Amino acid sequence: MRAIWSGAITFGLVNVPVKLYSATEDHDVELHQVHDKDGGRIRYQRRCEICGEVVEYAHIDKAYADEDDTIVLTKEEIASIPQERDREISVVEFVPSDQIDPMLFERSYYLEPTGKTTKAYVLLRRTLEKTDRTAIVEFALRQKTRLAALRVRGDVLLLQTLLWPDEIRDASFSALEKRVRISAKELQLSASLVKSFSGDFDPAAFKDEYQEELRSLIEAKRRAGEALDTEETFGSDADSGGSGGGSGDSGDAEVIDLMAALKQSVQKSRAAKKKGHGKGTRSGGSRGRAKKRA
Structure with a gap:
């Protein structure tokens, strides 16, 4: 398997370096469209409906269209929008596992521990098992903010991306x-x-x-x-597909003293509750961002 993302799980002051791998794969037989007369491959072309020219990908922009207007967005304009490019899987809260509707689950990913020690990884895994809780997390993947559930599967931490509430249709x-x-x-x-x-x-x-x-x-x-x-x-380029999504190491982001980080995190959480910020604040304000996006 090839890692598609690398970073760290963060909850409180605890930092768990990990790599992300797709947990599923498609085994369906891939079929192509061909001409029934001679078996020649039928390919789709990016053809402009105004000038009729076949357009190279480098000259293709994106656009939003409604009933009245079409708004063209250039690559530069899209790139100017602030995006979350950090390498953190931020824990928003720990919830009872049975509170998550399976309909929200989207894709599944395995998390592999990296760095010099797996102690923080194993500690988080055992804590989730013992408390029967699932961690709700936020992270950025392929320039898109994701909401996900972090839970245990066997000896491995499993990350399952979740649909946003407004993506679920009412029946x-x-x-x-x-x-x-x-x-x-x-x-x-x-x-x-x-x-x-x-x-x-x-x-x-x-x-x-x-x-x-x-x-x-x-x-x-x-x-x-x-x-x-x-x-x-x-044609000679029948199978000239590329591979993508490789990811480099994010470096060793080890917790020097795991117990000290845990104690400080607990003290910080208790202090916040005493000040009246209890349920309204989470690490780095992540929960507030999650509600806003939802």
């Missing part, structure tokens, strides 16, 4: 507004049906039958001699 269906009567007998029979299908969930027991059949079909056509020469039909 309102007129059919459900009608009153429906369910008899006790119907409910009993339905419960019996559920019981007959009951079991412990094992993901390994399931398979993607469509993808397996698709691979079998491809191999059968290959054995039957129905394969075409890729260079002749797709």
